[in-house]
Amino acid sequence: MKTIVTYSQFEIAEAIFKIEGTSPLIIHKFSTKAQTQIEEKQAKKSKGGRPLRNPQEDYEGALYFLNDGVRYGFPAGAFKAAMVRAGEQLEWKMTQLKVRFFVVPDEKETNLVEIIGEPRMRTDMVRIGMGTADVRYRPEFTNWQAVLKIQYNSKGISTEQLAELIALAGFSVGIGEWRPGKAATGSFGTWKLN
Numbered sequence: 001m002k003t004i005v006t007y008s009q010f011e012i013a014e015a016i017f018k019i020e021g022t023s024p025l026i027i028h029k030f031s032t033k034a035q036t037q038i039e040e041k042q043a044k045k046s047k048g049g050r051p052l053r054n055p056q057e058d059y060e061g062a063l064y065f066l067n068d069g070v071r072y073g074f075p076a077g078a079f080k081a082a083m084v085r086a087g088e089q090l091e092w093k094m095t096q097l098k099v100r101f102f103v104v105p106d107e108k109e110t111n112l113v114e115i116i117g118e119p120r121m122r123t124d125m126v127r128i129g130m131g132t133a134d135v136r137y138r139p140e141f142t143n144w145q146a147v148l149k150i151q152y153n154s155k156g157i158s159t160e161q162l163a164e165l166i167a168l169a170g171f172s173v174g175i176g177e178w179r180p181g182k183a184a185t186g187s188f189g190t191w192k193l194n
Contacts, residue, residue: 022191120140146191
């Protein structure tokens with residue numbers, strides 16, 4: 001026996017949006033090496049001195065790779081968070097908005113959206129705890145694109161409203177390091193709708 005269930009409060013739909021970077025995207029994935037160092041410190045293991053820095057290793061460790069190990073990605077949740085944050089400017093309640101749509105990752109295993117473009121290594125001086133300076137070697141995509149697949153409740157938000165959220169998120173919030181939504185001087189990781 002087959003049962004058909006109709007829901008009056010929601011209807012799941014999908015829409016696809018293409019975005020193009022308007023400023024470079026700086027990526028800084030928390031590397032396995034950094035995680036291991038923190039775990040060793042918490043376990044109070046002997047450091048044995050600080051290891052020599054390997055800029056290429058730091059750079060590669062900061063990249064997100066899709067399963068094929070060739071294509072690059074960025075967490076799907078970061079795009080959603082940017083859209084929800086942008087919704088504040090449109091007077092949406094964040095608690096309501098965050099349950100009305102989801103950014104579907106290109107791979108469920110990695111939870112990443114593919115970033116189309118080629119990265120290059122950038123070197124930056126950064127300030128860490130207590131004003132100490134350090135050097136970071138991170139990937140930067142100067143030209144980049146992505147395709148966002150959004151699942152949403154069409155009875156709670158429209159395709160036009162999603163497009164507005166994506167456009168505003170790209171303009172004023174962004175993703176990655178030094179994005180406008182994180183730092184007062186941030187101008188990286190922004191995009192426009194294609």
